[in-house]
Every structure is written in C-alpha cells, then in structure tokens.
Amino acid sequence: MYKWFALKRILKGIFTYAIIILVLSALFNTVTDKTMRADIEEQVRAESSRLKNIQPAALQRFQEQRRQDLIKLYRLDRPLVERIFFRAWNTLTFNFGKSTIIKSSRGEREVLSIVGEALPRTLILFTTAALIEIIIGITLGLKKAQKPGGVMDRTTSIITMVVYGMPTFWVAMIFIMLFVYQLKIFPSSGMHSVPPPQGIMYFFDSLWHMALPLLTLVLIGFWGVAYYVRNIVMGVLQDDYIMAARARGIPEHSVLFGHTLRTAAPPIMTMSILSLLSSISGAIIFEGIFSWPGLGNLYWIAVQQNDIPVLMGDLAITTGIYQVGLIILDLSYGFMDPRIKVGGKA
Amino acid sequence: MSAGDTKFKLAEFWNEFKKEKSGLVGLVLLILCLLTVIFEPLILPWKEVNTKWRDIDYWQDNPANAPPEWTNAFSSVKSPVTQRLTAATREEADLDGGAKMVTYTLNYKYEADKAPLDVIFHISGTGDIPLIVSIERPDGIRVELAQRFEQGISDQDIRISVDNDGRNAAFAFIKQYESEQALQEYSSSSLRTADMLFNTARQGMASEFKPLKGTYKLVAQAMILDPATMDIKDPTVVVTGSVSGLLGTDDSKRDLASGLIAGMKWALLIGFLTSIVSVVIGVLYGIVAAYYGGKVDSVMMFIYQIVNSIPVLPVLIVISAIFKPNIYTLILVMVTFFWTGSVMTVRSMALQIKEETYIEAAKALGAKNKRIIFKHMLPLLVPYSFASMALSVPSAIVYESSVSLLGLGDATIVTWGQILHDAMQGAAVLKGLWWWIIPPGLLIALMGMTFAFIGFSMDKILHPKLQTR
Numbered sequence: 001m002y003k004w005f006a007l008k009r010i011l012k013g014i015f016t017y018a019i020i021i022l023v024l025s026a027l028f029n030t031v032t033d034k035t036m037r038a039d040i041e042e043q044v045r046a047e048s049s050r051l052k053n054i055q056p057a058a059l060q061r062f063q064e065q066r067r068q069d070l071i072k073l074y075r076l077d078r079p080l081v082e083r084i085f086f087r088a089w090n091t092l093t094f095n096f097g098k099s100t101i102i103k104s105s106r107g108e109r110e111v112l113s114i115v116g117e118a119l120p121r122t123l124i125l126f127t128t129a130a131l132i133e134i135i136i137g138i139t140l141g142l143k144k145a146q147k148p149g150g151v152m153d154r155t156t157s158i159i160t161m162v163v164y165g166m167p168t169f170w171v172a173m174i175f176i177m178l179f180v181y182q183l184k185i186f187p188s189s190g191m192h193s194v195p196p197p198q199g200i201m202y203f204f205d206s207l208w209h210m211a212l213p214l215l216t217l218v219l220i221g222f223w224g225v226a227y228y229v230r231n232i233v234m235g236v237l238q239d240d241y242i243m244a245a246r247a248r249g250i251p252e253h254s255v256l257f258g259h260t261l262r263t264a265a266p267p268i269m270t271m272s273i274l275s276l277l278s279s280i281s282g283a284i285i286f287e288g289i290f291s292w293p294g295l296g297n298l299y300w301i302a303v304q305q306n307d308i309p310v311l312m313g314d315l316a317i318t319t320g321i322y323q324v325g326l327i328i329l330d331l332s333y334g335f336m337d338p339r340i341k342v343g344g345k346a
Numbered sequence: 347m348s349a350g351d352t353k354f355k356l357a358e359f360w361n362e363f364k365k366e367k368s369g370l371v372g373l374v375l376l377i378l379c380l381l382t383v384i385f386e387p388l389i390l391p392w393k394e395v396n397t398k399w400r401d402i403d404y405w406q407d408n409p410a411n412a413p414p415e416w417t418n419a420f421s422s423v424k425s426p427v428t429q430r431l432t433a434a435t436r437e438e439a440d441l442d443g444g445a446k447m448v449t450y451t452l453n454y455k456y457e458a459d460k461a462p463l464d465v466i467f468h469i470s471g472t473g474d475i476p477l478i479v480s481i482e483r484p485d486g487i488r489v490e491l492a493q494r495f496e497q498g499i500s501d502q503d504i505r506i507s508v509d510n511d512g513r514n515a516a517f518a519f520i521k522q523y524e525s526e527q528a529l530q531e532y533s534s535s536s537l538r539t540a541d542m543l544f545n546t547a548r549q550g551m552a553s554e555f556k557p558l559k560g561t562y563k564l565v566a567q568a569m570i571l572d573p574a575t576m577d578i579k580d581p582t583v584v585v586t587g588s589v590s591g592l593l594g595t596d597d598s599k600r601d602l603a604s605g606l607i608a609g610m611k612w613a614l615l616i617g618f619l620t621s622i623v624s625v626v627i628g629v630l631y632g633i634v635a636a637y638y639g640g641k642v643d644s645v646m647m648f649i650y651q652i653v654n655s656i657p658v659l660p661v662l663i664v665i666s667a668i669f670k671p672n673i674y675t676l677i678l679v680m681v682t683f684f685w686t687g688s689v690m691t692v693r694s695m696a697l698q699i700k701e702e703t704y705i706e707a708a709k710a711l712g713a714k715n716k717r718i719i720f721k722h723m724l725p726l727l728v729p730y731s732f733a734s735m736a737l738s739v740p741s742a743i744v745y746e747s748s749v750s751l752l753g754l755g756d757a758t759i760v761t762w763g764q765i766l767h768d769a770m771q772g773a774a775v776l777k778g779l780w781w782w783i784i785p786p787g788l789l790i791a792l793m794g795m796t797f798a799f800i801g802f803s804m805d806k807i808l809h810p811k812l813q814t815r
Contacts, residue, residue: 016655022660031668158368161802165740165794167747170766170787177775177783215733281657282741285748289770299660303667303752315664322657 005334015329018092020319025088028312032087033076035308040070051089055171095312101305102298111313114222115298119317122280122287122294125210129217130276136222138268141229142256144217148234157230168283172216172290179212186212189291213290217283221275232264239263266337273329277322284318351725359729362807372799379796383611391591395604399760407466408599411772412590414781426458426526426587428586431564434581447568450581454562455485459542461555464509464586469566472501473576478567479506481543484560489519489543504578509539516542524552594781595774602765606785609762612673613793616741616746616761619677625735631685632692633723637700637715654686659748664755674755676749688734692727699723730808736801740794747790762786 025032034038043064048059071077075086097109104114180188187193192205199305236242237260245255261268287296297319302311363369380387398404408428416429431452439447447706450469456462467479474497480490491512496504508510516539521529532552545551546558568578606621635646658680665671665679699705700723708718749755753771755764765786769775773783 013655016652019652020656026663028668059700119731147471157802161368161798162791162795164798164802166791167744167787169748169751170783170790173770173775173783173787177778177780178776181776211409244503277657282659282744282748284659285663285752288752289775299663300752303663303754308668311667315660318657318660323655 002334006331009327009330009334013323017320017323018088020323021091021316022084022088023320023344024312024315025091026084029084031308033083036076036097039098039100040067040074040076044328045072046145055138085298091312091316096316097309099310100147100307102301102307102310114310115295115313115317118295118298118314119157119321121292122284122296123321124296125287125292126217126276126280127219128210129214129279130272131314132214132218133221133225133274133275134220137225137264137272138229138261140226142223142233142261144226144230145237146252146256148230153230156223156226160227163220163223168216168220168279169286169289171220172213172286175212176289189233191293210292213287213292216286217279220283221279225272225275229264232267232271233260236260236264240308265287266333269332269336273325273332277325277329280318280325281322355725355729359807363803366803366806367439368799369803372796372803375792375796376800378739379610379614379793382607383614384811386607386611390604390607392601392604395601395608395760399600399605399608400757402598405595405599405601407584407586408595408601409463409586409588409590410595410597411777411782412588412595412778414592414594415589416592417589421568421764423460424458425460425589426456426585428587429454429585429715431583431585432581444573446573447567447763448570448578449565449567450578452564452581452583454564454585455560456562457559458587459557460588461538461540461557462585462587463538464540465543465564466508466583466584466586467504467506467564467566467582468582468584469504469578470501470580471496471499471504471568471576471578474498474571474574475504475578477504477506477578479508479512480510480565480567482542482563482565483543483547484562485547487519487547489515491515491543501508502788508543512543512566513539519543520545520547522550523547528552539546564810570694593785594779596765596768596774596779596782598768602782602785605760605765606762606789608760609765609786610789612759612761613743613746613790615799616673616677616680617743617793618682620684620742621735621738623677624681625694625731625738626689627681627685628688628734629692629724629727630719632689633690633696633719636693636696637719637723648687650686653683654689656683658683658807659745662745662749663752663754666749666752670754671756673746673761676746676756677742680745683741684738687738688731691730691734695727695730696723699726729804733801733804733808736797737806739797739801743790743793 044063047064047066051059051062054062075083078086094112096115098109099114100109100192102114103109104117108114140156144156145152176188179186187209191209192202193209196202196203233256242259244253245259246252252260279327284294284296285299287294288300291297295314298314301307302314377654387393394404412428413425418424418427431454434450434452437449437451439449441447442695465481469477475495476549477494478490479492479494480488482488489512491508492506492515494504494506494511496502508516513535517533520537520542522614528550529552537552541555544553544555544562546556548556548722564579564583566578570576570578591601593606594602596602631646631650635643635650661683662676662679666676669675671679688764705718705722708722713721746755746761747766749768750761750763751770753767755761755767763786766783769779769782769786772779774781
C-alpha cells in the first residue's frame, strides 16, 4: 500500500507546486511583461544591426515585422489570463528564458543553466549541515531528556532560546570578521581556491572553503534540534513500556537508543527535515555573505543587477526544492510510522 | 465560559508563568525595550535621527568610521572624544562710529594623546559679517586660523572647518619653530591641521606629534558695523575626535547608537503587528475549520497546505525586489505567510473542544455558531495564542532584516537590517569595524531571545508533559 500512498503524495506535491507557480505567475505578471518587451526590443535591435545594405524604409518594415512575430511568439498580444497560464506552464516545464545580465560560469545566458549550476552547491551545503545538526542534536537531546531540569538541560535550553532569533547572516558576518580577517584560518569566500587544485587536494580545498559556512549553519541549528528531540523523547519516556523496560533491568543506554529512539524516530525525522526546509526558506541568503555560489547567493546577485528572469527562475527552483522536501518529509514519515501508510490515506 | 472565567484562567496562567525564571527575564527585557521606545526622544543622542538618517548634512560634523568612546578605556593611547561645545562667553567692545567688536570664547579641555580630527565652528549670523576664527593655546600662543566674510545673510549658519580653512595658518604657525631644512620635506597639505595646532611648539614638531595638553580657547570674533540690524549668536564648536558616541559612527558619519535606538520601535512594530495579526487569523482559521468540519474543513485545509508549502523568505525577497513595498505592505505580505504557523495546533485543539459536552449543551440551547466559536471555544485557546505570538515575533524581525540586508528595505525608516546592509556595503567586515556589525545583530538576537524566553515558558506551562517539576 505504501506505493499508493507515495504516488498520491507525489501527485499532490506536483499539483500544489503548479498552483503556487500559477499564483506567482499572476502576481508578477506585469513585471514579466515588461522584461519580455525589453527583451524583444533588444533582440530586434541585434538582428537589424546584423543586416547590411538595407534601405531605411525596409529596415523599419523588417523591425516592425520581427517585433510583431516575437510578440506573437511570446504571446504578449494574448489576453491576461492566457499570458498567466502560458508563463506558469513555461515555468513548470523549466522554460525560464534568458537572463538580462547574469551569465553562468560557462558564459550561457539560459536561466535554467544559471540556476541549475547553483542548485547542487546549495544542496550540498545545506544537507551536510542538516546531517551534522541532526547527529549532534539527537545526541544532545537524548542527554537532555535523560535528566530534565539538570544543569546540562537547563544551560543548553537557555542557549537554545538565546540563538532562537539570531540571524544566521549576522553570525556569518561575525565569523568572517573573526576567522577570516583576524585569525586568517579560513578563506573569505567562494567554493574553492583560484585556480582550483587538482586531485585529492581539490576535495580538501573544497572542504576548507565549506568549513565556515557549515560551522555557521550547524552552530545556529543544532540547539533547536536538540530542544525538540528532548521534548519528543520526554513524552515517550513517560510511556508505560519504557517503565517496563527499565523494570526488566535493560541498561539505560539501550532503553534510550533502542526503545525510545525507535518510537521517537518519526517525529524526530519530521523535525529534522523541517529544520532543513526552514533553513532553506529562512536562512538561504546567508550564502551571499560567504559568496557561496548557490541559490541564496544568486538572489543577492539578481537583486543587485535587477535581473528579473534569474530572480523568477531562482524562486521557481527554490520553491521546487521546498516542495520536494515536503514530499520527502511525508514519505519518510509514512515509511517510519506504519500507522500512516495503512489505507493509503495521506 | 464567561468573561470572569477568562480572567480567572489568565490569573492562573500568570501564577504559573511567575515560576518560570527565564520567562520573567524575557518579560523584564520586553519591558526594557518598551521603555526605550516610549522614552526614545529623551534617550536619543541625535534627536532628529528618524527624519534625517539619510541626510548627509545632518551628520557632517561627525568623524567617519569612528569607534565608540568607551574603547579609550582599553587603549593606552587615548583618542580625543567627539565633543560639542556650546558654553560660550560673549564680550562686546565698542568701536568708533557705533560699530561693535563681538567676541565669543569657548573653552576646550584637551587631554588626549592624539590630536582631534577637526575643529568645526558654527555660528549664526545676520547682516554683513566679517568673521575671524582663532585659537589660543595653553602656552599662550594665539593662532588666527581663518577669516570669512558673509554678506547679506539673515540668521544663517556659518560653518568653518579648521581642517580645511585653517590649514595655511597652522602651517605658518609651525614655520616659526621648525628649521627651513625640516620644512622642505613638508608642505601644508602633507600635515593635518589639528596635528599642527595641538602640538607642543618646538623644533621638530613637523615630524613628531607631542600633545600639548590643557585648555584651549576657541575664539570667534566679528566686527558688527551696525549693531541694530546685524549680529552673531549661538556659537557651537564641534571638536571631531577619533572616537565618537556610545556606539561609534559608520562610514557616512552617522551616529550608530541613535540609529539603533530609532530602529527599536520598528523592530517591535514589525514583530508585534505581524505576529498578532497572523496568529489571530490563524487561530480563527483553525477553529472555523475544526468547528464546521466536512467540506469546509477540506477546502480550508487545502488552502492552508498550499500557503504552508511556499518558502517564505525567497518569495518575500522577490516581492520586495519587484514591488518595493513600504514597511506596512511588507508586514502585510509577511502576514499572508505567517498565519499558517498556528493553524494545525489550533485545529487539533479545537477538534477536541468541539466534542465537549458543554458545546453540545450550548448547541441544544440554540446558541448560534458565532456565539459558540467566540464565547466557548476561542477563550480556551487564548493562552496558546499568546505563546504562539511570542514565538513568531523573532522570525518576523529576522525576515524583515534579511530583506533589508539585501537593500530592499523601506528607505524612509531606520531598521537594524538596513544598518547591517550599510555595513556590508561599507565593507565593515573586511575593515573590522565591529561596532558597526555586532550591535545591530546583537539587538536582533536579543529581541529574538526576549520573545523566545517568554514563548518557551508559556509553551512549558501549556504542555504539562514537558514540565520538569
């Protein structure tokens, strides 16, 4: 039954994504119209400058003809509703068009390749950070739940609250000031040295560049994970079967990691993925501080260069990953908690 | 549930809350923030910061990128503090033909180890004013720094910056002590005016600064030809030091402490307005969905799920980049995403409450839906709503500052995020201008902490399973 549950959830995710894209397409309709018209003008100008030995009248006719053709091609002459749907469909089929200024590392102006090359960099940074956060968070959270109200529980809870509203980008700025310019132990920006070293050194070089952004994300992130793990585990620890297990003389370690963690796994999993998603939806621009060339950094560049197509493409892809994350969230939940997949109800 | 019951519930809640130490700390911090906002006009070092934050002229007398005053305490070489001198003595001397010589003298006590950056005279004059500015050093030497002749002005500010206008005079002053040979290496433009003026007069003063500490008399003098219609008044002298204010200045010479205090009210407004409106919407949404159930519930849950699966910050950035909203529009946009935060919990709580017998009784008595929702269900969810509000304040503030950090903030106000944006633009990270970076973020974090303390404490009371006692 799990596959039906999964299929249903995936279809629902795609449907939700389509609706969001449609809404965004409607919201940003005017500005897209404007950039498309500017785009057409530019193209017509480029084409007419290529023509030689042509009468002014003929040139004008040609330009007018081309302009009309392109307007028809981009459906700018169609009614509003059709334009909105047309563009939403284009976005859904990853047809983002061309950027106005920004180029990809290979010099392409296709928005898809610009965003596409940023995507894996964001994913690798955020998922690695999330993994480390989860490992530290679960260990710390279990320790906290073991002795609630103890010294460690209280101090870590206070730190959790202290970092609760701390902006990631600000911590990033301070880390850069401290570790890069004062202590000079980490590189200031980018993904690797220029020129990139070869072979195994490339890997270490990348790791060295990734260390500081990773450290920032983890140091801000794991407190919250630990706090929620503690709360979930504390709830489980009050269950009768835990008392029974302890009464049978099962070692505390095994009660904690075997009995408790198995039951607490689905909500912990949910929470971990949610924390990854919330850092994508809330802290992504911190990449800009490190010039980590991912999706978040692309927002900075696109805003500074006022490159609307890239901004839109970036948004569509970010929303897309977010959607995928939500789907994985539900699927993993169903996988871990058998009560959910029975009956195939979402 | 009557109003009295609600009051009792809240009193009970307060009794519980009092036991949470961190909650009380949060509450005290919150009250401090509110007091800062209320007494803002009294605390502000620069009173017009709210309207003139982006006005270059307003800040022109400050030093740029100056560290805070109190950094002197940690440094063996004391820097002069930026001071505004207003206590002036006025002397008048009658001249022939009805004219008067008006002299203003201000005392500046110079104790630092480094010379100030500049000394700036401000005096307001009416009529034709021939103004002479001079300085009388503790060793009795008097240097006439600059002359200015303003014609036909009416109560206008005359600004004389000694660094620019007194450079030649100061160079002439050191010429008397320095040998020809030593002077050949220097010209008037290679030395700072203040370095010459506050130096001990001796051979070799061009190459080395040795502070002459003591009281300097700063003198502004004008011959008033017709005392009936012409006058000078209100002299002010700004001694621009290399440290300034409580929290230093940025590269546009703005006083950061003033900017941060002015940003406090916006942070609170953004946080409170966003969280209150969105929690009210969310709670009502959840109750209505749970109460009516069936098709209404399905449709409402569908809408909820769609809104909930939009990544907030990216959308917020794109909307800000394209529509350039002001602060209230931005809050509105945030509300459209934030309301989902409390819906699910409220819905599940409301589903339980709905099955209570007293709801059934109320229905049997013919109570209208509206009455049941507002009178019988909503009051039970009030404590939860408060906790939820407190916990969503920090993220609203952080989102606004993230948008501002990208330079997309409302340009008519001062927010902490905008100060951080300016710091990024001004390469403060590279230059190590920590007083420009740490305080704004620290305030954001502190504000977040305040509400986290309050919110988590409420949360603990509301979920008895989490209690450690």
